[in-house]
Structures are given as C-alpha cells and as structure tokens.
Amino acid sequence: MSVGRPIRVGIVGANAARGWARDAHLPALGKLSGDFVLSAVSARTQVLAEAARDAYGAETAFGDSLELARSPSVDLVCVVVKVPEHHAIVLAALAAGKHIYCEWPLGRDLAEAQEMAAAVGPDSHVMIGLQxxxxxxxxxxxxxxxxxxxxxxxxxxxxxxxxxxxxxxxxxxxxxxxxxxxxxxxxxxxxxxxxxxxxxxxxxxxxxxxxxxxxxxxxxxxxxxxxxxxxxxxxxxxxxxxxxxxxxxxxxxxxxxxxxxxxxxxxxxxxxxxxxxxxxxxxxxxxxxxxxxxxxxAAITDLTGPPANLAESYARLAADIRTGQRTVPDxxxxxxxxxxxxxxxxxxxxxxxxxxxxx
CATH class of the missing domain: 3.30.360.10 (Dihydrodipicolinate Reductase; domain 2)
Incomplete structure (x- = not known):
C-alpha cells in the first residue's frame, strides 16, 4: 500500500436494503474519507452486490466474498456477515496478506478463533470488532x-x-x-x-x-x-x-x-x-x-448511534496501519x-x- 493514499476497503456483507454494514460501517467510513476509500463490496449474489455497489459508490462488486478477500484492489477486508461465515473469509484474506476488520465474535468457538489468530502474518493489521x-x-x-x-x-x-x-x-x-x-x-x-x-x-x-x-x-x-x-x-x-x-x-x-x-x-x-x-x-x-x-x-466525529464507536475504531486502525503500531484489539x-x-x-x-x- 502506497504511503499517503487512502486505504482501499472491501466490505463483505454489504446490502443496499438493510444490515449492519449499511447502518454502521459505511457511515463511519464515510466520515473518515481522508483515511479510507470504498473499493469493493460483496454480497450473497452478484445482483445484490451490484445493487450495493451502486448505492454506496464502490468501484467493484463481487458475488463471491472469497474473491473480494483476495482482490488486489483491496487493502482492508471488513467482515460484516454472519459468524459462521467468518472463518473461511478471514483465512482467505490473511492468506492474501490483507488487513482485516472482523465483527465480533471472531469465530463460532474458541478453536476457530485460535486458528484465525494463528494465521495472522507479520504484515497484516487485524482488528476485532469490539467497538x-x-x-x-x-x-x-x-x-x-x-x-x-x-x-x-x-x-x-x-x-x-x-x-x-x-x-x-x-x-x-x-x-x-x-x-x-x-x-x-x-x-x-x-x-x-x-x-x-x-x-x-x-x-x-x-x-x-x-x-x-x-x-x-x-x-x-x-x-x-x-x-x-x-x-x-x-x-x-x-x-x-x-x-x-x-x-x-x-x-x-x-x-x-x-x-x-x-x-x-x-x-x-x-x-x-x-x-x-x-x-x-x-x-x-x-x-x-x-x-x-x-x-x-472528546469524539473525533459528530456521529451518533451505531456508526459512532465504529468511526473511532476505524480511525485507530488506520493510524496503526500508517505507523506500524499495534494498539487496537486484535x-x-x-x-x-x-x-x-x-x-x-x-x-x-x-x-x-x-x-x-x-x-
């Protein structure tokens, strides 16, 4: 990732009609446009993904979340889907060397969480969604x-x-x-x-x-x-x-x-x-x-409701990625x-x- 340019975000689980990505993640990221740009979205079908792309102004739409996780146009993969789906997506993103924000809980149980934590490489910054x-x-x-x-x-x-x-x-x-x-x-x-x-x-x-x-x-x-x-x-x-x-x-x-x-x-x-x-x-x-x-x-934005603490979380993660520090809950x-x-x-x-x- 080039120093100085916005971090390219891919959201797994975007939906134009409803959902946590729509209600919380996208408004939070929108307030941090100096740090992030929405590069890609994925959904359960290509049709839903394209609707989300058009609604939120993303560059690319994927009907397969694993394709987004491996995409060279994405720096940070945000995993905003049901917990049983986290494991495969997170492991694919880590294998591709991505940074990750994953909603809590990380996995269905301790064993899944341990496997994902063990797969984190030295160049990946990861954050668990304990906002x-x-x-x-x-x-x-x-x-x-x-x-x-x-x-x-x-x-x-x-x-x-x-x-x-x-x-x-x-x-x-x-x-x-x-x-x-x-x-x-x-x-x-x-x-x-x-x-x-x-x-x-x-x-x-x-x-x-x-x-x-x-x-x-x-x-x-x-x-x-x-x-x-x-x-x-x-x-x-x-x-x-x-x-x-x-x-x-x-x-x-x-x-x-x-x-x-x-x-x-x-x-x-x-x-x-x-x-x-x-x-x-x-x-x-x-x-x-x-x-x-x-x-x-003091908050960094004027957001209220679900996006407020997420904006604080994303700002901390962006700072870690820029500086190489590791301060966020991982x-x-x-x-x-x-x-x-x-x-x-x-x-x-x-x-x-x-x-x-x-x-």
Whole structure:
C-alpha cells in the first residue's frame, strides 16, 4: 500500500436494503474519507452486490466474498456477515496478506478463533470488532483508573440490556437462537460487556455464573415457533487481577432500561451509561465521575448511534496501519475473550466457581 493514499476497503456483507454494514460501517467510513476509500463490496449474489455497489459508490462488486478477500484492489477486508461465515473469509484474506476488520465474535468457538489468530502474518493489521473499547467514554474512564484518580478499584456493577433475544425475532435473526452458530446473547452482548469490564479493571481471575434460557421457544415472524438453545439471560460474579470484584447482568428482550456500569474506588467513582436498544456498544456512551478535574470526553466525529464507536475504531486502525503500531484489539484479544466466555459457560453448567488465568 502506497504511503499517503487512502486505504482501499472491501466490505463483505454489504446490502443496499438493510444490515449492519449499511447502518454502521459505511457511515463511519464515510466520515473518515481522508483515511479510507470504498473499493469493493460483496454480497450473497452478484445482483445484490451490484445493487450495493451502486448505492454506496464502490468501484467493484463481487458475488463471491472469497474473491473480494483476495482482490488486489483491496487493502482492508471488513467482515460484516454472519459468524459462521467468518472463518473461511478471514483465512482467505490473511492468506492474501490483507488487513482485516472482523465483527465480533471472531469465530463460532474458541478453536476457530485460535486458528484465525494463528494465521495472522507479520504484515497484516487485524482488528476485532469490539467497538465499545474505542468509545471515548470508555477510553477516558480507563485513563482515570490507570492514573489512580479514583484510587484502588474496589467493586463494579454492570447491567447490560439488549432488545435482542426476546420472545420474537425477524427471520434474518433466527440463526441467533442456535448456540452452535456462536452468535448468542452470551457471546455478543456478554462479550462486548466483558471486554469493557476488563479494559477498566483488568482480567478476570475468578468467575461464577448462571446462564439461563428464560424463553425456550420464540416466534420468528412469518415462520412460527423456533426452539432457542442459547441463553437469553446471563449473570456473572467475578474477581479481577487487581482485586476488584464485579457483578454483571446481561438481559435479553429488554427495552427502555439503560446500560449502566458503576465502578467504585477507594478515592472516587465512575459511571458509564448508554441507551442504544441493540446493546451499549452501538451507541454513544456518557461518562460521569466524582473526579473534579476529569478531562472532557472528546469524539473525533459528530456521529451518533451505531456508526459512532465504529468511526473511532476505524480511525485507530488506520493510524496503526500508517505507523506500524499495534494498539487496537486484535485477534489474540478475541481468543482471550472467547476463552473467558467458554470458562463462564463451564462455570454455569457445572455450578462451580472457576479460578486462575481465565483469558
């Protein structure tokens, strides 16, 4: 890639009519036109890909995502498709020497995540889509903790609601009800939340958990009843490397209640709130603190909703690609989080507290 020219982006999973690429990725990239240019899009069919190309102004359309992943006209492959499809696309892109932004979860399970992480070459910059870690509020809170502004972190309480995994789902979300697909309340809503908790107070070293299926069958609109095999409610009690203790509730099918994270230290406190209905990571977060001289939270764009934290993420990735630094959450971070989630699932099914190096 030539120094100074925009990074050429290829989006796998673009759709002109709906989807996360349309609602979040493309507006975010559009605000960073000095860093990125949309070179290619792919979709399930050539017709859909061409419609997305025309809608978003891409140069090329691919009906085969693997062709996009290998295209010489693409520097950065953005993987924005269902989790079971990540593995093949990511491995193809890495084999072609591409940079990658992949939505979280990286793979259906720990083994897939480990295989993809092991395939990352020295010249590829990869980022896992834990966009909450790029939220200006989260970064500012982490700086306050790191600086000692609230003293020693003692206790954290988190309530993380999402409208997903309620009693009804549209057809394109039916696959989220099957645990085997790896895209569940535990991995998505839980994973995003656990990542932020660890960013503030360090890795979990002890967990006790109760993952529950409160609604064993749900209504898929236009299709009828479908069995749910993944948890739609999650409770975790934890202890972190620095000694802080934490409680987490992840609740599916909840609207009208905000995300809330409260952290008490022995010299002050921090509170982070958010109200995006699909999960806190999809919206702008608000930071409050007892620290009198805390710096103001500054975003790089005026975006709100789903594109906001993605723009922050893409800006960090662009800086890494330009400078050669490696500051963003990468696939090794995804592996550690996948391992933590498997540990939490084991603690829930066994009924036993788990201790040690969990990530």
């Amino acid at each position: 909450g870690l790029s939220s200006p509020a989260v970064l500012a809170a982490a700086d306050l903790v790191r600086s000692g502004a609230i003293g020693r972190p003692l206790a954290m309480r988190v309530f993380s609601p999402t409208a997903g995994w309620g009693t009804q789902a549209p057809p394109h979300y039916a696959y989220l009800q099957d645990k085997r697909n790896g895209a569940t309340l535990e991995t998505i809503a839980g994973g995003h939340t656990l990542a932020v908790m660890e960013a503030l107070v360090g890795a979990f070293v002890e967990v006790d958990a109760r993952n529950s299926i409160l609604h064993s069958h749900i209504d898929v609109v236009g299709q009828g009843a479908v069995e749910r095999t993944c948890a739609d409610h999650m409770m975790v009690l934890g202890r972190h490397a620095g000694g802080c203790v934490s409680t987490l509730e992840v609740a599916g099918g909840v609207t009208g209640k905000p995300f809330r994270l409260e952290l008490d230290g022995d010299a002050g406190w921090i509170r982070i709130t958010g109200d995006f209905v699909g999960g806190f990571q999809g919206g702008v977060l608000t930071l409050e603190t007892s620290v009198a001289d805390a710096p103001s939270v 696939f090794e971070r995804a592996v550690r989080l996948s391992r933590l989630l498997e540990t939490i699932d084991l603690a829930s099914t066994s009924g036993h507290r788990t201790t040690g190096a969990l990530t």
